[in-house]
Amino acid sequence: MPKDFLESFPLYKKFYYDFINQSLGLVPKPPIKMYCDICKSNQTFNNTMDYFKLYKRPEDYRANGEVIGLEYICMSCKKFKRYFFIEISEDLNWIRKIGQVPPWDISVDKEIGDLLGKERLEIYQKGLINESQSYGIGAFAYYRRIVEGVIDELLKEISVMIDEKNLVEYNEALKKLKDSHNGEEKIKAVYDLLPLRLIPNGNNPLKILYKVLSEGIHSDSDEECLENAQTIRHILIFLITEVKNHQIGAKQFTAGLKRLGEKNKD
Numbered sequence: 001m002p003k004d005f006l007e008s009f010p011l012y013k014k015f016y017y018d019f020i021n022q023s024l025g026l027v028p029k030p031p032i033k034m035y036c037d038i039c040k041s042n043q044t045f046n047n048t049m050d051y052f053k054l055y056k057r058p059e060d061y062r063a064n065g066e067v068i069g070l071e072y073i074c075m076s077c078k079k080f081k082r083y084f085f086i087e088i089s090e091d092l093n094w095i096r097k098i099g100q101v102p103p104w105d106i107s108v109d110k111e112i113g114d115l116l117g118k119e120r121l122e123i124y125q126k127g128l129i130n131e132s133q134s135y136g137i138g139a140f141a142y143y144r145r146i147v148e149g150v151i152d153e154l155l156k157e158i159s160v161m162i163d164e165k166n167l168v169e170y171n172e173a174l175k176k177l178k179d180s181h182n183g184e185e186k187i188k189a190v191y192d193l194l195p196l197r198l199i200p201n202g203n204n205p206l207k208i209l210y211k212v213l214s215e216g217i218h219s220d221s222d223e224e225c226l227e228n229a230q231t232i233r234h235i236l237i238f239l240i241t242e243v244k245n246h247q248i249g250a251k252q253f254t255a256g257l258k259r260l261g262e263k264n265k266d
């Protein structure tokens, strides 16, 4: 079974898989890389046995419509095991997990946790919990909340660049905009604050993310949302990393300018 599917797919999310042969005995069994509770680190796990089912021999297995159990063992400690239960569709078009021990992990890398900050991390993890239960629409709602947070943060940043005489006016306009919950207007307002390399060919990632998430929430099924949830998470983390680096850069730039200005006063 595919490595990426076993390592990162939540329960019930379909993985479209090309069965070259109908016999389960011939499906490849690549090692996977996952966390080991005993070694306390990411380790390589190997499949310990043939795809099994009671009362049948591996070479007899026809894959169609089967539910199979897989056992993986950590190659470092040779003790810690992971189990997966996989359903194979009747038409051999897809596979999906219907069980996993230990359960699909909602813990977040420390690096990503630090990047998100406490409040956003909680929202992010609620998104992951929804994904783990295959509530794609629910996950989308939480991820959209994070996008909105990024937009609000960028709106605040603008005020640093506004002249003092226009600041009152700006703050009033900003307050109105914030209260309006009009995502598209907000995105337009912060467009210039995004690092240029985040906007390849003018495709504003904030706009795309917000649009995909909003459309998903309003008109897609749980399953359709789930399809894109992982990609969205990756883009979201990338976006937040870039925005944060850009903010630090811009702050240093502004501080440098200020110092220069003070020097030239004399």
Ligand SMILES: [Zn+2]
Binding pocket: 036, 037, 038, 039, 040, 043, 074, 075, 076, 077, 078, 079, 080
């Ligand atoms: Zn181990």
